[in-house]
Amino acid sequence: MTLNILVAVKRVPAPGAKIVLTEDAQRIDTKHLGFTVSPHEECAVEEAVQLVGKHGGSSTVITLGPPVAEEQLRTAISMGIDHGVLVETDEQEWDALATAAALTDAIQTLEADGDRFDLILFGNESADAGNYQVGIRVAHALDRPVVSGIKAIEPTDARATMKRAVADGFEVLDLPLPAVAAIKEGINLPRYPAMRGRLLAKKAQIRRLTPQRRDGGMRRVRLHHPPQQQAQTQMLGTGADAAPAVAALFEEVGLL
Amino acid sequence: MSLILTLSELDGDTLARSSRETLTFARSLADAHGWDLHAVAVGEIPDTAMADLRAQGVAVAHALLHDQLDGDAAPAAIAAAINELHDRLGAGALVGSGTDHAAEVMAHVAARTDLPLASNCTEVAPADGGWDLTRVRWGGVLLEDVHLEADVALLTAAPHQTAAADAVSPGAAELHSFKPELDESLHITRVVERASRGGGISLATAPVVISGGRGVGSAEGFGILEELAELLGGAVGCSRVATNNGWRSHNDQVGQTGTRVAPDLYVACGISGATQHWVGCMSAKKILAINTDPEAPMVTRAHYAVIGDLHELLPALVTEVKNRRGVG
Ligand SMILES: Cc1cc2nc3c(=O)[nH]c(=O)nc-3n(C[C@H](O)[C@H](O)[C@H](O)COP(=O)(O)OP(=O)(O)OC[C@H]3O[C@@H](n4cnc5c(N)ncnc54)[C@H](O)[C@@H]3O)c2cc1C
Numbered sequence A: 001m002t003l004n005i006l007v008a009v010k011r012v013p014a015p016g017a018k019i020v021l022t023e024d025a026q027r028i029d030t031k032h033l034g035f036t037v038s039p040h041e042e043c044a045v046e047e048a049v050q051l052v053g054k055h056g057g058s059s060t061v062i063t064l065g066p067p068v069a070e071e072q073l074r075t076a077i078s079m080g081i082d083h084g085v086l087v088e089t090d091e092q093e094w095d096a097l098a099t100a101a102a103l104t105d106a107i108q109t110l111e112a113d114g115d116r117f118d119l120i121l122f123g124n125e126s127a128d129a130g131n132y133q134v135g136i137r138v139a140h141a142l143d144r145p146v147v148s149g150i151k152a153i154e155p156t157d158a159r160a161t162m163k164r165a166v167a168d169g170f171e172v173l174d175l176p177l178p179a180v181a182a183i184k185e186g187i188n189l190p191r192y193p194a195m196r197g198r199l200l201a202k203k204a205q206i207r208r209l210t211p212q213r214r215d216g217g218m219r220r221v222r223l224h225h226p227p228q229q230q231a232q233t234q235m236l237g238t239g240a241d242a243a244p245a246v247a248a249l250f251e252e253v254g255l256l
Numbered sequence B: 001m002s003l004i005l006t007l008s009e010l011d012g013d014t015l016a017r018s019s020r021e022t023l024t025f026a027r028s029l030a031d032a033h034g035w036d037l038h039a040v041a042v043g044e045i046p047d048t049a050m051a052d053l054r055a056q057g058v059a060v061a062h063a064l065l066h067d068q069l070d071g072d073a074a075p076a077a078i079a080a081a082i083n084e085l086h087d088r089l090g091a092g093a094l095v096g097s098g099t100d101h102a103a104e105v106m107a108h109v110a111a112r113t114d115l116p117l118a119s120n121c122t123e124v125a126p127a128d129g130g131w132d133l134t135r136v137r138w139g140g141v142l143l144e145d146v147h148l149e150a151d152v153a154l155l156t157a158a159p160h161q162t163a164a165a166d167a168v169s170p171g172a173a174e175l176h177s178f179k180p181e182l183d184e185s186l187h188i189t190r191v192v193e194r195a196s197r198g199g200g201i202s203l204a205t206a207p208v209v210i211s212g213g214r215g216v217g218s219a220e221g222f223g224i225l226e227e228l229a230e231l232l233g234g235a236v237g238c239s240r241v242a243t244n245n246g247w248r249s250h251n252d253q254v255g256q257t258g259t260r261v262a263p264d265l266y267v268a269c270g271i272s273g274a275t276q277h278w279v280g281c282m283s284a285k286k287i288l289a290i291n292t293d294p295e296a297p298m299v300t301r302a303h304y305a306v307i308g309d310l311h312e313l314l315p316a317l318v319t320e321v322k323n324r325r326g327v328g
């Protein structure tokens, strides 16, 4: 059985050790930052490439974002994804309701044009917003089964066995296809794109769709930093000489 | 009068710590509105958990009873049951924990009702016919103030953000059974098998976590961290660099896309303290950084630090601990 797989990724800034906000506190200042996708989504991309490599079929990456989000589509293509779809918006961030509705419309458009996605992969949560819901909303709208936190996928005929990690082990699920899964980092080790992939990605055709924006009910007032609790670091020494001081700390917190 | 319905999860016979935190969080909103606090749990609620619910000020506890909800129920089925209960009660707000399981259930509730869901909230108050709330972004690096306008507020509470505290006056915790009518198709996404990793101390609940990053240098390099963790009755954690290099399993990863830990002591060996790692360990009571770089963010933010090569300190430390224990 061959598999057609769609992966959804979101362009986000890659912040360093400190996040700087714009003066109006409405967004992260990205002047000196690169952009990326969540590690969960990177793994979803890798999983789609591996599954199609093993079972045959084709893979597509989709993103809802501004025109520059093409960069994240091309990165996915350079990793081995076949097609890219940009659901083009302004620079504003869309909330989970609006994002899910637009992605659902886009998927229905692609499927009406002859694509049929056996699997739609999302990240478990987006890196910036962390709404934990876009994939589940899309699955409901498409009336497909959906599971989150997935760390293994094994397709068999018209079904897929999936696993998710829990505190003391893992859980196994068995779903009929087509299905939707929210992927967690750890399912695989994403590859570094090879030169050939990067050349292909540069030339790849990206399909563009124009979404309708629905109102979500959540309005941002401002972003801010959490209060810093800790000021002074107590130095316990340098190198191996610090061992007694560290052991004393273990005693103090009741470990020894 | 309206009410707030909170999703409560059990940990054995007692109420899970995350659910106690969530009830404390939800109670602030219930008090602000003058609304009753209700709890809903899957299956029968044992007496010890009922006592916990009473202490949290819960007026009514609803036990969801249905064949499909026995054992490993699908989040989709639990959500359908909660929606049915909500239709009956007309709650003004539905609140769950920001744990993996509860967040998944709440997302299904949101998808079924087509209402907005604000995840990982730290504060909430009624305002202008809706709600003003603060929620976590970037796993906790940033906070976002949001105005939520919806008929019913759907929220999850950010883990480790509200300390669980008993209500000033305990609730009646009247026990109601609720038997939902669930569609067979909801069964599809239930767990069919469960495997335990067996033994070992779980990262999320270990009293001490010894974590290693790029500075450890190799998979073998983690041996000394294992030894120390075992001596102290703790677990080994790691940074994403250690996971990505294949040195450790992702199950050990601490951070935004790994596990959030809140041990008594977190020891970061050769970890720089990038924001995405920091959010996974910042709830630890005490943090010790071991790093060659005195300027590393992990060092400047930790309670304690040792400047130096972890490969020199850790063996000396293992010997020191063994000596104090009188072993070896
Ligand atoms: C959306 C997103 C999510 C992410 N999620 C996570 C996550 O969940 N967890 C996570 O960890 N990261 C996560 N990251 C990655 C994160 O940004 C950092 O890249 C990562 O945490 C760095 O790991 P590190 O500290 O081990 O490595 P480095 O940043 O390279 O730091 C290594 C440190 O080791 C010190 N060192 C070197 N040698 C020695 C020695 N011999 N003795 C003592 N000290 C030494 C160095 O001084 C340095 O401070 C995420 C990134 C993104 C974009």
Ligand SMILES: Nc1ncnc2c1ncn2[C@@H]1O[C@H](COP(=O)(O)O)[C@@H](O)[C@H]1O
Residues within 6 Å of the ligand: A008, A009, A010, A011, A038, A040, A041, A062, A063, A064, A065, A096, A099, A121, A122, A123, A124, A125, A126, A127, A129, A130, A131, A132, A133, A134, A135
């Ligand atoms: N703008 C977007 N474009 C494409 N996919 C998205 C977008 N936002 C969220 N997603 C997908 O939905 C997942 C969950 O996002 P969230 O509900 O925001 O945590 C992400 O990991 C992505 O796979």
